[in-house]
Amino acid sequence: MSGVLGTLSVLLISLSAEAARLQSWQFNQAQNQLIFSTDEPVQPRVQLLTDPVRLVIDLPNTSLERRRIREDGDGAIDEIEIRREDEDTARIVIELENEYTIDPTQVIVQGTSQTGWSVQLPPPRRLSRAERRANRDRETRIPIEVIPYVDAAVIQTVEVVTNGRGVTIRADRPLTDYTSGWDQATSTYQIRIPQARLARDFTNPTLDNRSPLLSLRAQQADSDVVIGLQPAPGVQIGELSRVSQSLALSLAGRPQRRFVPGETTRTRILPPLDQLPNVANQRVLIVIDPGHGGRDPGAIGIGGLRETDIVLEVSLRVAELLQQNGAEIILTRADEREVGLEPRVALANRANADIFVSIHANAISMSRPDVNGVETYFYSSAAGRELSAYLLDSLLEATGMNNRGVKEARFFVLRRTNMPASLVELGFVTGAEDAPRLADSNFRELLAKAVARGILQYIVDTF
Numbered sequence: 001m002s003g004v005l006g007t008l009s010v011l012l013i014s015l016s017a018e019a020a021r022l023q024s025w026q027f028n029q030a031q032n033q034l035i036f037s038t039d040e041p042v043q044p045r046v047q048l049l050t051d052p053v054r055l056v057i058d059l060p061n062t063s064l065e066r067r068r069i070r071e072d073g074d075g076a077i078d079e080i081e082i083r084r085e086d087e088d089t090a091r092i093v094i095e096l097e098n099e100y101t102i103d104p105t106q107v108i109v110q111g112t113s114q115t116g117w118s119v120q121l122p123p124p125r126r127l128s129r130a131e132r133r134a135n136r137d138r139e140t141r142i143p144i145e146v147i148p149y150v151d152a153a154v155i156q157t158v159e160v161v162t163n164g165r166g167v168t169i170r171a172d173r174p175l176t177d178y179t180s181g182w183d184q185a186t187s188t189y190q191i192r193i194p195q196a197r198l199a200r201d202f203t204n205p206t207l208d209n210r211s212p213l214l215s216l217r218a219q220q221a222d223s224d225v226v227i228g229l230q231p232a233p234g235v236q237i238g239e240l241s242r243v244s245q246s247l248a249l250s251l252a253g254r255p256q257r258r259f260v261p262g263e264t265t266r267t268r269i270l271p272p273l274d275q276l277p278n279v280a281n282q283r284v285l286i287v288i289d290p291g292h293g294g295r296d297p298g299a300i301g302i303g304g305l306r307e308t309d310i311v312l313e314v315s316l317r318v319a320e321l322l323q324q325n326g327a328e329i330i331l332t333r334a335d336e337r338e339v340g341l342e343p344r345v346a347l348a349n350r351a352n353a354d355i356f357v358s359i360h361a362n363a364i365s366m367s368r369p370d371v372n373g374v375e376t377y378f379y380s381s382a383a384g385r386e387l388s389a390y391l392l393d394s395l396l397e398a399t400g401m402n403n404r405g406v407k408e409a410r411f412f413v414l415r416r417t418n419m420p421a422s423l424v425e426l427g428f429v430t431g432a433e434d435a436p437r438l439a440d441s442n443f444r445e446l447l448a449k450a451v452a453r454g455i456l457q458y459i460v461d462t463f
Helices: 129-135 307-324 341-350 382-399 434-438 441-462
Strands: 020-028 033-038 045-049 054-060 068-072 077-086 089-096 108-111 116-120 141-144 153-160 166-171 179-183 188-193 196-198 213-221 224-231 235-243 246-253 285-290 328-331 355-362 374-378 403-408 421-428
Touching (some): 153 213, 166 213, 188 246, 285 307, 307 421, 355 441, 374 382, 382 441
Parallel strands (some): 285 328, 285 355
Antiparallel strands (some): 033 116, 045 054, 077 089, 153 166
16 A cells, blocks of 8 residues: 555535535655544644544534545554544544554644644554553543644844844744844843744754854754844844834954964964974973862853863863973862962062962853953063963864953952962953853863963073
């Protein structure tokens, strides 16, 4: 027997104006799917009955000219029957062979149009002997949820406007129901349009490195369309407004320059990360200061990402790399403990260290996941500024992170140390772009190599 069991058309020629009529039905054996349509809207009632197992679909206020139509099934399907249950109800029955059943929770009955329906059956399962005995002479009725048809808006295009000042969402009708805001789980700004679907030929836009957005993607989420986007550093989300059959999201600011890994516009020449310079001849003592620790975890970011966890792992690896390349190292802490600012500074000064580098991760409000990037700090001295510049250049070249620059600040560990000192902010634990990378051990290894390279090259060029 073919995969399509039957198509029934124009079952009733002359019925009263009030009654709907079943126009067509089709069961695809290969897909375990029944589709049918009526000439007027109806609301099916569906239930799964046992002994024997059969799916019963009642169509109220629907009449048939012929009292009974029957098609033999194939495989686990015994037969499909369409009959007049009473004067006002047409019934479709899909009956399984005696030894088979289906999971009622996996049956999906859904409207496909105002007068069309789809019934998706899960793969039939063979009953065990014990199950057959338990079901014998005992009929069970299990109601099946019916998902009504919703006349969904069609989202035709989502695109960045030509001047980069906004995003336009075009539909086949005015959109009056939508919500928007930051989604903390994905760190994206989301626009949700309920009762909508993407057009058949819809494609997400392609973004280049000059785009005001890092990402822009529309996807189907059940009966909703969700558009998620990440603004580039320097770009802020503006107002969302309705214009005719479109939604317009304004963008403010200008995207900051973003470095591509391997690219450099600086005059400093940095060696490859796997060829770090050796400074054994310079006989330098370097203090590496992992920020925070113990009862002070530092910043807490997306997904509970903790600053102390990041900086301790990176700092320990930086110390190891520096030692492997001829430097003498002191760590202000080597495990998860709290150390005050004064003891950190006193340790460096008492040891008469040549360089002090404090390693941190940045943070801002969780409502600003658009803020990302690496920056370094110094206080007052030209040597501290130069060390900070080497560190920033190395990090940018290695990671391609957003460049937030070399800055001067009155941090205690910078003001009170007697040697060239720099404080490094490795990225934002609250940043949509930075946080997932900072959580990755492979990326932390990359950061450690970049920090070590910056320090070693600074020593080679200045000592």
